[in-house]
Amino acid sequence: MVSRPGSGQGRNQEAVRRHNLGTLLRHVHGAGRLSRAELTATMGLNRSTIGALVGELEALGLCETSETPTERGTGARPAAGRPSAGVQLAEGGPYVLAVDLGVETAQVARVGLGGEVAARVHLEFGEAREPWKVATAVATLVRQVLEDADAKAPLVGIGIGVPGLVRRADGLVRLAPNLGWHDVSFGEILLAALGLETPMPLALGNDADLAVLAEHRRGAAIGVDDVIYLSGNVGVGAGILSGGHPFEGAAGFAGEVGHLNADPEGRECHCGSRGCWETQVGGEAIAAALGLPASQVPRLAEVLPTLEGHAEALRPIARDLGRGLANLVNAFNPQLLVLGGFLGPVLTLCREEVLEGLASRALPAALEGVSVAPPGLGRDSVLLGAAEVALEPLFRDPEAALGAALVDVRTRLVG
Amino acid sequence: MVSRPGSGQGRNQEAVRRHNLGTLLRHVHGAGRLSRAELTATMGLNRSTIGALVGELEALGLCETSETPTERGTGARPAAGRPSAGVQLAEGGPYVLAVDLGVETAQVARVGLGGEVAARVHLEFGEAREPWKVATAVATLVRQVLEDADAKAPLVGIGIGVPGLVRRADGLVRLAPNLGWHDVSFGEILLAALGLETPMPLALGNDADLAVLAEHRRGAAIGVDDVIYLSGNVGVGAGILSGGHPFEGAAGFAGEVGHLNADPEGRECHCGSRGCWETQVGGEAIAAALGLPASQVPRLAEVLPTLEGHAEALRPIARDLGRGLANLVNAFNPQLLVLGGFLGPVLTLCREEVLEGLASRALPAALEGVSVAPPGLGRDSVLLGAAEVALEPLFRDPEAALGAALVDVRTRLVG
Numbered sequence: 026m027v028s029r030p031g032s033g034q035g036r037n038q039e040a041v042r043r044h045n046l047g048t049l050l051r052h053v054h055g056a057g058r059l060s061r062a063e064l065t066a067t068m069g070l071n072r073s074t075i076g077a078l079v080g081e082l083e084a085l086g087l088c089e090t091s092e093t094p095t096e097r098g099t100g101a102r103p104a105a106g107r108p109s110a111g112v113q114l115a116e117g118g119p120y121v122l123a124v125d126l127g128v129e130t131a132q133v134a135r136v137g138l139g140g141e142v143a144a145r146v147h148l149e150f151g152e153a154r155e156p157w158k159v160a161t162a163v164a165t166l167v168r169q170v171l172e173d174a175d176a177k178a179p180l181v182g183i184g185i186g187v188p189g190l191v192r193r194a195d196g197l198v199r200l201a202p203n204l205g206w207h208d209v210s211f212g213e214i215l216l217a218a219l220g221l222e223t224p225m226p227l228a229l230g231n232d233a234d235l236a237v238l239a240e241h242r243r244g245a246a247i248g249v250d251d252v253i254y255l256s257g258n259v260g261v262g263a264g265i266l267s268g269g270h271p272f273e274g275a276a277g278f279a280g281e282v283g284h285l286n287a288d289p290e291g292r293e294c295h296c297g298s299r300g301c302w303e304t305q306v307g308g309e310a311i312a313a314a315l316g317l318p319a320s321q322v323p324r325l326a327e328v329l330p331t332l333e334g335h336a337e338a339l340r341p342i343a344r345d346l347g348r349g350l351a352n353l354v355n356a357f358n359p360q361l362l363v364l365g366g367f368l369g370p371v372l373t374l375c376r377e378e379v380l381e382g383l384a385s386r387a388l389p390a391a392l393e394g395v396s397v398a399p400p401g402l403g404r405d406s407v408l409l410g411a412a413e414v415a416l417e418p419l420f421r422d423p424e425a426a427l428g429a430a431l432v433d434v435r436t437r438l439v440g
Numbered sequence: 441m442v443s444r445p446g447s448g449q450g451r452n453q454e455a456v457r458r459h460n461l462g463t464l465l466r467h468v469h470g471a472g473r474l475s476r477a478e479l480t481a482t483m484g485l486n487r488s489t490i491g492a493l494v495g496e497l498e499a500l501g502l503c504e505t506s507e508t509p510t511e512r513g514t515g516a517r518p519a520a521g522r523p524s525a526g527v528q529l530a531e532g533g534p535y536v537l538a539v540d541l542g543v544e545t546a547q548v549a550r551v552g553l554g555g556e557v558a559a560r561v562h563l564e565f566g567e568a569r570e571p572w573k574v575a576t577a578v579a580t581l582v583r584q585v586l587e588d589a590d591a592k593a594p595l596v597g598i599g600i601g602v603p604g605l606v607r608r609a610d611g612l613v614r615l616a617p618n619l620g621w622h623d624v625s626f627g628e629i630l631l632a633a634l635g636l637e638t639p640m641p642l643a644l645g646n647d648a649d650l651a652v653l654a655e656h657r658r659g660a661a662i663g664v665d666d667v668i669y670l671s672g673n674v675g676v677g678a679g680i681l682s683g684g685h686p687f688e689g690a691a692g693f694a695g696e697v698g699h700l701n702a703d704p705e706g707r708e709c710h711c712g713s714r715g716c717w718e719t720q721v722g723g724e725a726i727a728a729a730l731g732l733p734a735s736q737v738p739r740l741a742e743v744l745p746t747l748e749g750h751a752e753a754l755r756p757i758a759r760d761l762g763r764g765l766a767n768l769v770n771a772f773n774p775q776l777l778v779l780g781g782f783l784g785p786v787l788t789l790c791r792e793e794v795l796e797g798l799a800s801r802a803l804p805a806a807l808e809g810v811s812v813a814p815p816g817l818g819r820d821s822v823l824l825g826a827a828e829v830a831l832e833p834l835f836r837d838p839e840a841a842l843g844a845a846l847v848d849v850r851t852r853l854v855g
Contacts, residue, residue, distance in 0.1 A: 190803070190805050190806070192805075199805040200803070200804075200805055250690075251689060251690035263771075267682065267687050267688075267689070267694075272682050272687060272772075273682075273773070274666060274682070274772055274773020274774065274806070275665075275666035275773050275774060275775040275809070276773060276805070276806070276808070276809075277773070278773040278803070278805055278806045279682075279771065279772050279773040280771065280773075281770040281771065281773075281803055281806060282770070282771055284770045284801075284803055285700065285767050285770060285771060286702065286763065286766070286767060286801060287701065287704070288703075288704055289702070289703055289763075296803055298766075298800065298801045348701065348704075351701070351713075352700050352701060355696040355697070355699045355700060356678075356694065356695065356696065356697055356700060356771055356772075357687075357689055357694050357771075358688070358689020358690050358691060358692070358693040358694040358695075358696075359689065359690060360690040385713065386699075386701060386713045388605070388615070388693070388696055388699055388711060389615075390605050390607075390614040390615055390691070390693055391605070391689070391691070391693045391696060393691070394690070394691075
C-alpha cells in the first residue's frame with residue numbers, strides 16, 4: 026500500500042507518528058532513562074520504529090542516547106546494574122513554569138522534563154489577595170526564577186494550581202473561597218502582569234487535581250491507578266484518579282469533598298451550607314482545637330509538625346477525618362488515599378484515630394486493600410502537578426508544543 | 441508497505457479491523473439504522489473501508505443494508521425524512537439473556553441487538569433468598585423466555601444485575617445486604633442450575649451500574665456523558681458515568697452512596713454503621729413514613745405511584761433525598777441525576793422538596809446545569825443495562841463473540 030501525503034491514509038499515519046513520538050517522550054519523562062528494549066516492550070512497536078522515533082526526539086533536542094547512564098539519566102528511577110544502550114532526557118531541553126498558589130503564599134519553580142526542579146522561589150502575599158495583586162506577585166516570582174535560565178531553552182508553558190473550583194473549559198476560577206475569588210480569569214490577569222507580547226501556553230487546575238497527577242507519576246501513587254489526593258490547605262478538597270485517568274466531573278468541579286455534609290447540626294461553612302466536613306477537619310477547626318491564632322491557619326502544614334504534645338487535642342479531629350475518608354471509600358472505592366497539606370501531619374500524629382474512624386464507617390468490601398499515606402512528594406505535590414500539566418502538550422505532540430514554545434523569554438522578561 | 445500476515449504489522453492491522461468491525465456494529469446497535477454517509481462521518485473512515493466492514497457484518501448475519509428503512513430499521517432513532525441507502529440490524533440475529541434480580545423478584549428477558557426485548561417473564565421468589573433457590577428460579581425463567589426463541593439464532597451470553605457489591609475481577613457478589621448474600625459466586629450457581637454442558641458467557645454487575653449504561657445508551661441520558669443513576673431498590677446505590685465511561689472504582693464497588701453518612705446521630709444501618717443516607721431515604725424509611733407494612737418495602741416502586749394524598753408524609757424524606765443529592769453534586773459534578781426505583785415516584789410526588797434540599801447544600805458552581813429526572817426507560821433500566829453488558833463482547837470483537845456464542849440452546853434447555 027502506498028501512502029500519499031495529504032491523503033486520508035497519509036494523514037492517519039502522520040497522526041500515529043506524532044502520537045507515538047509524544048508517548049515515547051512521556052515514557053522517558055516518567056522513567057528518567059529507558060533502554061530500547063524496554064521501550065520496544067512498553068510501546069508494542071518494533072526496534073526499527075523505536076529507533077526512528079528516538080532519532081526524531083534527538084533531532085528535536087528532547088532526548089539523547091548513551092551506552093551508559095549519565096548523571097542526568099539516573100534520575101527518577103535509576104536503571105540499576107547492567108548499563109545498556111539507553112534513551113534519556115537531553116540536557117538543556119525545554120522547561121515549564123509551575124505555580125503553586127496557596128491562600129497567603131505563592132511558589133514558582135522552573136521545571137524540566139523528568140520533573141526536575143531547576144529553580145524555585147516563593148513569597149507570602151499575605152492578605153493582599155486581590156487577583157491583580159497576586160498576579161503581580163507571581164509575575165515577580167516568574168522573573169526571579171527565570172534569572173539563571175538557559176536563554177536558548179524553549180519555555181513550553183506555565184501550569185498553575187489554585188485552591189478552588191477551576192472551570193475546565195476555559196480555566197476560569199469559579200470560586201476560591203479562601204482567596205475570596207469569584208469568577209476570576211486569573212490566567213489572563215497573569216499574562217497581563219507578565220507583560221509579554223506573545224501569549225504563553227497556560228494551564229490552570231484545582232490544586233488537588235494537579236497534586237494527584239504528580240503523586241501518580243512520581244510520588245506515593247506510582248503504579249496505583251485508583252487514587253484520591255486529599256488536600257488540606259485551609260479548606261479540604263480532593264483530586265481523583267480512576268483507572269489512571271483524572272475524574273473531573275462535567276465542568277471540572279468534581280472532588281469538592283470538603284463540602285460533603287458531615288453533620289446536619291454542625292457549624293456554618295463559608296460555602297453557605299452547614300456542617301460540611303471542612304468545618305470539622307479544615308484549618309480553622311484544627312487551629313481552634315490547638316488554640317492557635319487564625320493567622321496560623323494558612324501555615325498549618327508547616328506548623329503542625331513542629332508542635333509537640335498536641336496529639337491529644339487533635340484526636341477528635343483525626344476521628345472525624347477518618348469518618349469522612351469512609352465516605353470517600355464508599356463513594357469512590359479507591360486503593361489509596363494520600364493526605365496532603367496539613368492533613369499529612371494529622372495522619373502522622375494520630376494515625377490510629379484516623380484508621381479507627383475510617384473502619385467505623387466504611388463498607389468492609391470497599392475498605393479491603395485501601396492504604397492511607399502522606400504524599401510521596403512532601404509539600405511539592407501541587408507544584409510538580411502544575412509542571413506535569415504544563416508539560417502535557419509535549420507528550421501529545423512534541424513538534425507542535427515546541428513550535429508554540431517561547432524562546433528567549435528570559436531576555437524578554439528579565440532583561 | 442507490504443503487510444505480511446503473522447508479522448507485527450499484519451497482526452496490528454487485523455486488530456484494527458476487528459476493532460472497527462465491532463465499533464461499526466456498536467453504532468448501528470445504538471442508532472437502529474445509519475446511512476453509509478453517517479457511518480463514514482462518525483467513524484472517520486473512508487467509504488470503501490466502511491463498505492468492506494458492512495459486507496463482513498452482513499456475512500456474519502449481524503447487519504443488512506437496504507435502500508429504504510424497514511420496520512425494524514426505524515427502531516430507536518428513526519432516520520426521518522429522506523430514505524437513503526442504510527445499514528440496519530439483521531433479522532434473526534444474535535440475542536442475549538438479561539436478568540434483573542430484585543430483592544424479592546426476578547425478571548428475565550430475551551434481548552436482541554438494538555436493545556429490542558423479544559420476550560420477558562418475571563416471578564416473585566419472596567423470602568426464598570438462598571442463592572441456589574434464586575438461581576433455580578432464574579433458570580426456570582430462562583427456560584420460559586427461550587421457549588419461542590429462534591433455534592438457529594446464537595445466544596451471545598447472559599447479563600445479570602444484582603442489588604449489591606459485585607467484584608469486577610470475577611463477578612463475585614461480595615455483599616447483597618437485602619438478599620442476605622455474602623461472597624456468593626452467583627454466576628457459577630446459575631450455570632449449575634441451568635445444567636448446560638458448555639459454559640454460557642456471563643456478566644454480572646451492580647444494578648445501578650448497569651442501569652446507568654442503559655439510560656446513557658437509550659434512556660434519559662442520551663448524549664449526556666456525566667451521569668449518576670441512583671437506584672431505589674430497598675437500599676440506595678449509584679451507577680456513575682464520567683465522560684461517558686463507567687466509574688467503577690478499584691474493585692468495582694464505587695457508588696455505594698447509600699452509605700454516605702447523613703446524620704452521625706441517625707438510625708442504625710444494615711451495614712453496621714449509623715446514620716447512612718439509606719436510613720433516611722431507603723425503602724424502610726419510606727414505608728415507615730407512609731405507615732406501610734415492611735412486606736411492601738420491596739414493592740415500593742410499584743406501590744408509590746398508586747397512592748394518593750401521601751405526598752405530605754413524603755416531604756421530609758424528599759428533602760433528605762435532595763440534601764443527599766447535593767453530596768453527589770459536590771463530589772462527582774454530574775450533569776444529570778436519574779432517580780430510579782422508588783426514588784422516581786418520590787421525585788414526581790415531591791419535586792419541589794427534592795430540588796430545595798439539593799439547592800440548600802450543593803455548591804452553586806457545581807449545581808449549574810444539573811438536571812434531576814426519572815429514568816427514560818421506566819422500570820427497565822437495569823434489565824436493559826444487563827442486556828448491554830451481555831452484548832458487549834459483540835462490540836469488542838463480533839467474530840470472536842459469535843464463535844463463543846451458544847447455538848441451538850433452546851433445544852438443549854427447553855427441549
